[in-house]
């Protein structure tokens with residue numbers, strides 16, 4: 697073999713190694729951003745998160761609450777409430793909800809027809825005066841009905857501020 701052929705072979709081999717290493721590195725980076733991605737304080741982004749990215753049907757239900765338990769006004773006669781991992785861990789610790797805790801509640805009428813989906817999502821720094829809770833309400837087709845610092849949600853949930861604005865169970869020990 698000619699010397700120049702050998703050099704060419706080594707150069708090509710080196711380029712191959714560099715390419716594979718780079719592609720692998722990119723894949724790892726990509727994977728990490730996807731797996732750790734939590735939505736922005738935005739009802740559209742949250743909808744993507746809870747229907748496609750991390751479907752809420754696969755989450756745990758609020759501890760001690762089953763499917764279609766009895767609810768109060770204004771949410772509906774029957775409720776099913778799901779919690780993500782951060783919320784579940786916080787409920788168990790009883791020290792208030794951690795950042796990135798999310799609660800998704802299905803609201804049914806007495807005939808078991810789905811009326812709405814309501815969400816509370818804790819986003820550090822989003823609304824310190826309101827426990828940093830982001831509120832969202834969707835219709836059964838997941839159209840957005842309300843989102844953000846929704847006054848009616850905040851006014852009523854504000855009555856249980858000592859329990860981190862939550863009604864369903866004790867989460868603060870207060």
Ligand code: HEC
Pocket residue numbers: 766767768769770771772775777799800801814815816831832833842846848849850852853861862863864865
């Ligand atoms: C008049 C009072 C009232 C208003 C207004 C209200 N809620 Fe609630 N919410 C409750 C009560 C009471 C519960 C406990 C479940 C039940 O018994 O119905 C609850 C439960 C929840 C939960 C489950 C977590 C928890 O607090 O226990 C979510 C999520 C929620 N509401 C979201 C919303 C959103 C979003 C809005 C505004 C669109 C809203 N709520 C408006 C009274 C209210």
